[in-house]
Amino acid sequence: xxxxxxxxxxxxxxxxxxxxxxxxxxxxxxxxxxxxxxxxxxxxxxxxxxxxxxxxxxxxxxxxxxxxxxxxxxxxxxxxxxxxxxxxxxxxxxx
Numbered sequence: 001x002x003x004x005x006x007x008x009x010x011x012x013x014x015x016x017x018x019x020x021x022x023x024x025x026x027x028x029x030x031x032x033x034x035x036x037x038x039x040x041x042x043x044x045x046x047x048x049x050x051x052x053x054x055x056x057x058x059x060x061x062x063x064x065x066x067x068x069x070x071x072x073x074x075x076x077x078x079x080x081x082x083x084x085x086x087x088x089x090x091x092x093x094x095x
Contacts, residue, residue, distance in 0.1 A: 014040045014047075023052060024061040024071070038064065045074065045093040054079050054090050062092060 017038040025032045036050030046062060054060070054076045061071040074092035081087070 014042045017041050017046075020065040021048070022063045022065070023048065023050065024063065025052070025054070025058075027059060027061060038062070039089070045077065045091060046072075047089060047091050049089050051088065052090070059095065060092065 017040055019038045021036055021038050023034045023036050025034065034050060034052045036048045036052065039047045039049055041047075048062075056076055056079065058076045059073065060076065061073050063071045073095050075095050076090055077093045078091040080089040
């Protein structure tokens with residue numbers, strides 16, 4: 001019997017966002033705040049577009065410009081390849 005090509009974790013409803021935000025990197029020391037754009041969100045995480053250098057497993061904080069007092073701690077799940085169609089994008093999972 002054929003299996004579904006979409007993994008179970010990808011069946012969550014995504015909501016298109018297009019909201020400005022800031023990504024806080026290096027949470028322990030020398031914090032860096034990088035502007036980014038939230039492309040879409042689900043109850044488990046976010047897809048971002050920006051000019052950042054992230055690696056899988058890295059812990060960051062996301063702050064939406066519309067709610068600057070609320071930071072969401074996330075783990076980087078994937079980072080696009082520079083020459084791909086999704087260049088400049090990354091996927092975050094809330095922790």
